[in-house]
Amino acid sequence: MNLTSIRIITSNIDVLIKFYEHITGKQMIQYTPDFAELKTDGATLAIGSTRTLQFFGGESVARAAENHTAIIEFRVDDVENDYQRLADYLEPYIVQKPTTMPWGNKSLLFRDPDGNLVNLFTPMTAEAVKKHAEG
Known part of the structure; x- marks a missing residue:
């Protein structure tokens, strides 16, 4: 088993895309207005808008901007x-x-x-x- 990616759920996808592009110096691949990925050699950082939660059972599955761990x-x-x-x-x-x-x-x-x-x-x-x- 290999860790492939970590996904951040956000209500500010454009802001986070620009932030991670700035700090890494790499361009993210934005597949849709609601989903983008930053690919590295070891893993991928994915960013999904809160709208993508509908595919996982609704907005109660994850809450944007509430990571404390x-x-x-x-x-x-x-x-x-x-x-x-x-x-x-x-x-x-x-x-x-x-x-x-x-x-x-x-x-x-x-x-x-x-x-x-x-x-x-x-x-x-x-x-x-x-x-x-x-x-």
């Missing part, structure tokens, strides 16, 4: 460079500036416009580099 994580080559590139843009969203975590990653933590936590990280210690090279 998951963190969307992107491994980057140099989190400090990304922080410098994005600092002005991310100013209202930053939770924690680049900080080395006990498990060996340097992480930049911020929220997207819907309040979802996003982590850009770079493995720093030999153990963290090895772990991410294997995965």
Whole structure:
């Protein structure tokens, strides 16, 4: 079994598409006005509007902008460079500036416009580099 994608449900699809395109520097593929994907080597970040919930049983299945548990994580080559590139843009969203975590990653933590936590990280210690090279 392989994790293929994470999907964010939002009532602000155009705002989130622009946000994730800006932070990643990659263009999302927008298949319909209500669904887009950002494809990476490891997985896909999908964004669906609240209108897509009708296909899953109705709007009570998920609620936009109410995530309080998951963190969307992107491994980057140099989190400090990304922080410098994005600092002005991310100013209202930053939770924690680049900080080395006990498990060996340097992480930049911020929220997207819907309040979802996003982590850009770079493995720093030999153990963290090895772990991410294997995965």
